[in-house]
Amino acid sequence: METITITMKNQPALYLEADCVSPDAFAGMTAAQIAELSVYEGNVTGTLGKYFDVTGSAGTTAADTKIIVRGDVKKVKYLGMKMSAGEMVIEGDADMYVGAWMTGGKILAKGSVDAFAATAMKGGELTIEGNAGNYLGAAYRGDWRGMSGGKISVKGNAGSDIGMYMLGGEIVINGNIDVHVATHAEGGKVVIKGDAKSKVGGQMVEGDIYIFGSIDIMMPGFKPAGEVELEVEGTKGKFAHFIGDMGERHKKKKGQVIYANLYKKI
Amino acid sequence: MTKIVTDVICPFCGTLCDDLEVAATDDGKKIIEVYNACVIGTEKFLHSQASDRVTRPRLMQADGSYKEISYDEAAEYTAQMMAKAKKPLMYGWSSTNCEAQSMGHEIAELAKACVDNTAAVCHGTTLIAVQDIGLPTCTLGEVKNRADRIVFWGCNPAHAHPRHMSRYSIFPRGFFTGKGHKNRKLVVVDPRPTDTAKMADIHLQVTQGQDYELLNAFRVALKGEWLPDVVAGIPKEKIYEAADILKSGRFGIIFFGMGVTQSLGKNHNIDEAIAVTKDLNDYTKFSIMPMRGHYNVTGSGEVMAWQFGYPYSVDLTRGFARYNPGDTSSIDLLSRGDVDAMFTIGSDPGAHFPFNCVKKISELPSVCIDPHLTPTSGVSKLHVPVAFNGVEAGGSCYRMDNVPIDCRKVVEPPEGMLTDEQFLIMVRDRLKKMKGVA
């Protein structure tokens, strides 16, 4: 695997849209060619090289390209957008849309990321060592097809609206989350090791949510369905089981209505 | 001598009353009296008659004083600002006509700007929900003639849309509603005992920030499923009772306002309210309608959606339209520092935006086009006063139920004053020359 490093040298005055920073776009290019790729600051088109030092070389395919992003990229959007293979390491905090629409490969964000990370993710792995913003692994605006595959892990906390319209895949948050989790979900699995606030699983059709900490306000549409012993993310324990959202539409399989499940650790 | 102008449209709130009469002087220059309008509507007309009105553009000087300049100079200043900026924001649009909005969008395309209207801090969340799950709605005429179940959720028309209840929703006797308010049942959901709530058959005093839970409980109750004893501060018996009242009507309507669109849950509240409406259609005919505030905010959404594909928060910086509130919405752009010029028209962000955003506007090159002196005109570098739309200029506007209504010109503007549209044409033509597309 070949490694290419981009290091911030000239901060943008506004925010920078760098949707070219992905193994797919870099593959088969020299550092000089990569520096010529287009980035956008407002309505002005510039080159990646105007803002970043580019060193190293990319592999021939996305799968054998690794990108390291260095320096302050708090004002850079779309890092790793639509990547399908390869690896990316973001050493500091990044702005919105990290790994949005990614279908494969691995992204490691060592800092925090802002909203819309892993929007409509289809596959691959996104690991965030800091905190994640709102709409993590959610559908894009107006789309009813959210995250459908892959895995997102967050060491810190996450914001609101995570996993909106989720269809599949997995989100694991070590810390706490804000309101609205897996709203409208029709599949997938969300694990919250910390506390949740309210509106957990609203309008959920199918899928599973596991909450280890507290829930401030339960959705009235989730009905108690006993207790179960489970092993979740390596932790064994007793969970209170709820099914819902009773107000929402549900599919039937073999004459049985399929509800979404909410498990809360006791 | 006076003359009476009839069928005048009120350019204040989204009710867009179309039955006003205005007494004006014979030369058509002064308004003497306004009939049929509510207090706020009347004020809007009389305000245009103020003797201390600013009638020429004013440019802020280095010492904070203002210098009067010509419309030509103002148009040049505005065009220069738009041409230089990397990411100008054009915000407002809700208190001007559709013709001016359309002209403004030409400028936005030329300058590759962000365009946003007041929905961003109001019913934008409604628009997100509508895009997510659709909207079973109707016109206010249908409400007047058919509705016998009225829900006001998080809105207070008694004060915000004063003639809404008398013209459309509660009191009028329509084709199938001959007994007026006597055969209408009114349900009000509001954490406060408002003047609207006092008139209700059932007032559900929901705990603030738990509208989403209560709406969810309604859906569960409609299906006859299990509910916890108390939801959002309301005992479950009351929820089942209210659900039964709604089910038993012949035609129902949910009107909702900023109490649900901008409280915790935001777009999800509306999403769930629309779902309640859909569910109710299993039993009877039910509709839902947002109580839009500014008289032509609906029009701005219509024009923007027709021209760019999205109803608000449109980002044209890359030459094609993008939309993602949270990223491309005014508050986020300003508070994140992601704009470098501010153009305001037909709205007052200075009075309604968070302080850090207003501060940002004051630091940026900025133009405010508004007939009044407002907090926004006070923080903008250039203030361009224009004719009062709907009083001194006509043009298309959209009522809250998406019905287009042609506003009327009632009197002449003060000598030499331009309308929004006329000024925007001057800016557009200059910008075209600068960009070499003329």
Ligand code: SF4
């Ligand atoms: S209700 Fe609204 S539109 Fe009607 S007169 Fe009053 S302010 Fe004007």
